[in-house]
Amino acid sequence: MSTRTRIAFLKGHGTENDFVIVPDPENTLDLPPAAVAALCDRRAGIGGDGLLHVVRSAAHPEARDMAAEAEWFMDYRNGDGSIAEMCGNGVRVFARYLQRAGHATEGDLTVATRGGVKTVHIAKDGAVTVGMGRARFPEGDVTVSVGERSWPARNVNMGNPHAVAFVEDLAHAGSLYSPPPFSPASAYPDGVNVEFVVDRGPGHVALRVHERGAGETRSCGTGACAVAVAAARRDGVDPAVTGTPATYTVDVPGGTLVITERPDGEIEMTGPAVIVAEGEIEAGWLETFTS
Numbered sequence: 654m655s656t657r658t659r660i661a662f663l664k665g666h667g668t669e670n671d672f673v674i675v676p677d678p679e680n681t682l683d684l685p686p687a688a689v690a691a692l693c694d695r696r697a698g699i700g701g702d703g704l705l706h707v708v709r710s711a712a713h714p715e716a717r718d719m720a721a722e723a724e725w726f727m728d729y730r731n732g733d734g735s736i737a738e739m740c741g742n743g744v745r746v747f748a749r750y751l752q753r754a755g756h757a758t759e760g761d762l763t764v765a766t767r768g769g770v771k772t773v774h775i776a777k778d779g780a781v782t783v784g785m786g787r788a789r790f791p792e793g794d795v796t797v798s799v800g801e802r803s804w805p806a807r808n809v810n811m812g813n814p815h816a817v818a819f820v821e822d823l824a825h826a827g828s829l830y831s832p833p834p835f836s837p838a839s840a841y842p843d844g845v846n847v848e849f850v851v852d853r854g855p856g857h858v859a860l861r862v863h864e865r866g867a868g869e870t871r872s873c874g875t876g877a878c879a880v881a882v883a884a885a886r887r888d889g890v891d892p893a894v895t896g897t898p899a900t901y902t903v904d905v906p907g908g909t910l911v912i913t914e915r916p917d918g919e920i921e922m923t924g925p926a927v928i929v930a931e932g933e934i935e936a937g938w939l940e941t942f943t944s
Contacts, residue, residue, distance in 0.1 A: 658935075658936050658937070659933040659934065659935060659936060660675065660682065660933065660934040660936055660939065661675075661676055661931070661932075661933060661934075662674060662675050662676075662692075662699065662931065662932060662933070662934050663676075663750060663753075663928055663930065663931040663932075664699060664700075664701070664928070664929050664930040664931070665705075665746040665749060665750065665926065665927055665928040665929060666742075666746065666871075666907070666926075666927055666929065667741075667742035667743070667745045667746050667781075667872065667874065667924055667925060667926045667927070668742060668871065668872035668905050668907040668908035668909070668910060668924055668925060669871035669872055669905075669906065669907025669908060670702050670703075670740075670742035670743070670870050670871055670872035670873065670874070670905075670907060671700070671701045671702055671871075672701045672702065672703050672704060672705045672742075672743055672746055673692045673693060673698075673699045673700075673701040673703075673704045673705070674704075674705045674707060674746070674747075674750050674928075675692075675704060675705070675706050675707065675934075676707045676750070676754065677706060677707060677708055678707070678708065678709050678712065679708075679709065679712050680708045680709070680712040680713050682706075683943050684704070684706060684730070685734070685942070685943055686730075686733070686734025686735060687734060687942040687943070688734070688939055688942040688943050689704050689730045689731075689732075689733075689734040690732065690733050690734040690942075691939070691942045692704055692934070692939070693732040693733075693734075699934075701732060702731075702732050702864070702867045702870045702871075703729060703730055703731050703732050703737070703740060703743060703867065704729070704730040704732075705727060705728075705729060705743055705746060705747050705750070706727075706728035706729070706730065707725065707727070707728075707747065707750060707751075708725070708726045708728050709724060709725060709726065710723055710724060710725060710726040710765045711724075713726045713728060715728075715767065716728075716765045719765040719769075719770050720765070722763055722765070722770045723763040723764055723765035723770045724756075724763075725747075725751060725756065725764055725765065726764075726765040726766070727740075727743060727744060727747045727764055727765065727766045729743050729766065729767070731864070731865070731866030731867050732866065732867045732868075733866045733867065735866045736767070737767070737813060737865075737866065738766070738767040738768045738812050738813045739766050739767060739768030739771075739811065739812040739813050739875055740874065740875065741783055741785055741811075741873070741874020741875045741876075741877070741878065741922050742872050742873070742874040742924070742926075743874070744764055744766065744771055744773060744783045744874070745773075745781040745783055745874070745922075745924060745925075745926035746926045746927075746928070747764055748762065748764060748773045748775055748781050748783075748926065749775075749781060749926035749927070749928055750928060751764075752775055753928055757775065758775070759775050759776070759777055760774065760775060761773070761774050762775070766812075767812075768786065768811075768812030768813070769786060769812065771783055771784055771785070771786070772784035779925065779926075780923050780924065780925060781923070781924065781925070781926045782921050782922065782923040783874070783921070783922050783923075784919060784920075784921055785811060785812075785874070785875065785878050785919075785920040785921065785922050786811065786812060786919065786920065787918040787919060787920065788809050788810065788811055788878065788879065788882040788914075788918070788920060789809070789810040789811075790807070790808060790809060790810075790886075791808045791810060791840070792808075793808065793837070793840060795807075795808045795816050795835060795836070795837075795840050796835065796836050797816050797818050797833050797834070797835045797847050798833060798834045798835070798836075799825060799826055799827040799833050800827060802825055804818040804819070804820060805818070806818040806835070806847070807879075807883040807886070807887075808840060809879035809882060809883055811875040811876075811878050811879050811920075812875065813846065813865075813875055814841050814843070814844075814845045814846065814865075815845065815846045815847075815848060815875065815876055815879035815880075816835055816840075816841070816845050816846070816847045816848070817848045817850060817879050817880050817883040818847070818848065818849050818850065819850050819851070819852075819883075819884075819887065820849050820850065820851060821851070822851065823849060823851055823859065823860075823861050825849065826849035826861045826863075828869070829847075829861060829862070829863040829868065829869035830868055830869065831863075831868075832844065832845075832847070832863055832865070833847045833863055835847070843865075844865040844866070845865060846862060846863065846864050846865050846873060846875070846876050846879075847862065847863045848860045848861070848862045848873070848876045848879060848880050849861050849862070850880050850883075850884065853902075853904060856899075856900060856901050856902060857901065857902045857904075858880060858881075858884050858901060858902075858903055858904070859903070859904035859905075860873075860876065860877065860880050860903060860904070860905060861906065862876045862905070864876070871905065871906045871907030871908075872905040872906065872907040872908065872910070873905070874910065874922055874924070877903040877905060877910045877912055877922065878912050878920050878922055880901075880903055880912075881899075881901040881903055881912035881914065881920070882912075882914055882920065884901055885899045885901065885914060892914050892915060892916045892918075893916055893917075893918060895916070896916050897916065898913050898914065898915050898916065899913070899914045900912065900913040900914075908924065908925065909924070910922055910923065910924040911923045911924070
């Protein structure tokens, strides 16, 4: 643990997917899972769906090989303290923090993540666009269930795993407090984010999501991307075939994201990113979770 008595933090959200932000440029803080879970606890901590540990890529062993491409590494943790490969809403909020701290300006920047280096554009109107990479479609049928109901799901990988199920009513997703059962178990050996989707109109869908390690969240950026490409394929649209970008509006409980898949397969996500507070963590309190 650092010898600091207080540790700076900020709180931010992207379409109400909220995060504790901990700036730590030189990677001096010890943040084991128990400490992260305590910080993300909504009653006994600060509260968040996850934690954005802001570290210079050169200072983190998992990001050093990306330092030449991206100065900053998003060391992302789920709300339960587990490590995740990528968080699309988190990248937008991460970029907004870099802008606020003077490390980035309007325009283009890059951010290193466990899912690779992501390109980001901060627009003058405040919207943030993130290059989310390409979707992969692992082979094999998948089924997800809630109570007596079950649905076929599209297996989509956005650097993290998703199961996308199209349903008649979002209420059919149930509470989403615990992970919806899926089969076969071999499809997702490390768990999965499950999206339940309804149609709102042409090129317009809405979702609810159970995020692996976090429960139901107000938004999931990679999930919105997975849903958009799954909806496009269901609708017979593949930009690689048509040569024309496909754009879907995706309503999440916390707002709206716009997802565009380009003919080269690259997916871009545009949405808001807001910093709402900043303060200090008592280091002594945090240290009780590091032993």
